Amino acid sequence: MSEKWKTSLTCALNCTRCGKDLKGSEERILSVYDHEPICMPCKKEEEKRSDYEETTKQMIGNCMAETEVLYSDPGGYCYHHFYPFKC
Numbered sequence: 306m307s308e309k310w311k312t313s314l315t316c317a318l319n320c321t322r323c324g325k326d327l328k329g330s331e332e333r334i335l336s337v338y339d340h341e342p343i344c345m346p347c348k349k350e351e352e353k354r355s356d357y358e359e360t361t362k363q364m365i366g367n368c369m370a371e372t373e374v375l376y377s378d379p380g381g382y383c384y385h386h387f388y389p390f391k392c
Contacts, residue, residue: 315385316392317342322351332389335382337364345389361386 317327321341327333333342336351337360343351351357368383 315342315390320344320347322347327392329392332391334389335386337361337386340364340368340386348389 319326320343322343325344327344332345334348336343364386365383372382
């Protein structure tokens with residue numbers, strides 16, 4: 306997981322939600338719904354969903370349990386759902 310996720314998620318070329326091109330210098334973030342990279346405008350829309358708060362709680366618990374225990378949280382994977390990053 307550690308090397309594959311770094312390339313496919315952190316340096317994604319397109320927002321998986323709207324298809325917008327993501328240049329290396331543009332901020333992106335992971336969706337709490339499907340763990341895919343999305344642009345910041347799509348994240349703002351995601352945050353408006355009525356189930357966002359509950360989904361976030363479930364996701365962070367599962368993510369921490371899975372990545373912290375199994376993979377020692379490679380590169381802060383779980384935190385990329387809440388803190389924007391660049392390629």
